[in-house]
Amino acid sequence: MRIAVCIKQVPDTAEVKINRETGTLVREGVPSIINPYDMHAIEAALGLRDALGGKVTAITMGPPQAEAALREAISMGVDDGLLVTGREFAGADTLATSRALSGAIRAIGADLIVCGKQAIDGDTAQVGPEVAEFLDIPHVSYVRKIIEAEIDHEARGSIKVERLMDEGVDVVQAELPALITVVRELNTPRLPSLRGKINAKKTEIKKLSAAEIGLTPEVVGFNGSPTQVKKIFTPAPRCGRRVLEGGLEEQVEALVKELMEKKCL
């Protein structure tokens, strides 16, 4: 099975600080990591490859330093990395990003595409499904379990998964090629191996520009992004926390009274 994993290099939000005046992220000096949801996507892809054979390619769109994310994926066992890069891609929203990624996937060919459900910096959860739409293939988002996957010699196959929904779980089967986006419950990402790390140092990362995937500068990056940012602000900290005092009965009484006043009970 040819599997493509879309990953994104993001700032480690555990380390990020916010500039209170401008309301923007202070990115200087913040370490970059692979988006945590994408780690689960990598693990899912590696698990399927280990079981069914084939090859896993990690793909990312980003500046040259995003290569580090691809090498980290290779150190976990991914076979090779593909970096979609160039100045023309800068300022992309989810639509332009999906267009670029789908172009790269079309260029290499894939039976299954695995993405994290969303990135921890943008939190849109749009890129995975949009890539599937550009490729005109089925997609299943929020996958929490892969029940079975199969593929024959002519690349005909299917994947059956559990999709995590607010009100429960759907069991969905899709014909390949297909795209899935995954949630944390799916698996525990493996650590890198020493052979993987050595391999990651040596492997040459393939790079693709917009022209090489058949896209003009008008449809990628800032130019290809219809999203307009109206305002960026820091949400006001939630306040109003109150610690109830007194004996247990008094506290329960006060809590019930307050909840009734707020029409919660």
Place this chain on the structure above:
Amino acid sequence: MDYFLSEEQMMIKELARQIAVEKIVPVRQELDEKEEFPWEIMRVLAGSDLFGLFIPEEFGGLGKGSLELTLAVEELSAACLGVSTTYAANALGTYPILLFGTPEQKQKYLPDIAAGKRLVAFGLTEANAGSDAGGIQTTARLEGGHYVLNGTKQWITNGGEAEIYTVIAMSDKSKGPRGASAFVVEKDTPGFSFGKKERKMGIRASATRELVFEDCRIPRENILGREGMGFIVAMKTLDSSRVGVGAQGVGVAQGAFDEAIKFTRSRVQFGHPIIAFQAIQHMLADMATEIEAARALVYHTARYMDSGANDVTKVSAMAKLFATDMAMRVTTNAVQVMGGSGYMREYPVEKMMRDAKILQIYEGTNQIQRNVIAQNLIKEAAKAK
């Protein structure tokens, strides 16, 4: 300090540290309290290729040397000595095969060991043969195509959990030490069983059991080296592994020191963090200095061994002795600077102190190490005349 490690050596250190921080630190207290064997962590180490570090590439390993193994052991030991003992004892049990095995024996065992599929243990100690290895009473009697083993090995690390055992037994008691031989015994061989799991002061994640041989028949080709070479196999094995115990000392001391620094910066007494007091500062300064000195000795000994030197007995004994006596002092002082908190199980240093004690005892007590060093000094002095 920069020890001029190569890029690959740095990778090994980083990888072992990542495993230590992400997989060992969160469970070490539970493993200690439940005295639970760390199979889950062994599987992670296997997946990370760390079991293959010191095994030649032709047998599925990475073909690295003592220094690389030392780096991995040090990082794992900083998190949990019980886990690192399990890992290091596997190497100890493997050395007899690596150093004395025939190509067929190596081909049979090393690939599985390198992949972490089968764990190894080394069986030398007995009830009456500890520091005096000459007191071995386990026998190996040749009967046709088999050796028949009888006797009991005591306090064997990885006993019961390992699948491959390298065991020293007397094949000819009348010859004394020259009558010992080394053998490979596989788990599930009829006549081979295990005693109860020992209850220990520290390194409780590691398993320690008796190996019991009752008319245990093993194929004649399971002998390592020739008949009568058992003591040479044991001594060369210990020459190779001792520096690893030194690395455990450096690791556990560093782990305890890091906790002590963190604590003394945040604990306030008399209106100041206690690290502001000279009494604490001098203790920390001594601890840091001793750790660095031990690390330098351990790393350089490992490098010396990797250079192909064959006079490694004295320096490896020095590295083991110095680094483990240091580890006992530093872990004890980490508890001391942390005071009552250091004594409580909420903090990891009391465990580190309990764990560190074994380093002065196993793989040759530190008194035996001094004997070994002194014997070599006497030999060198006699030669120089």
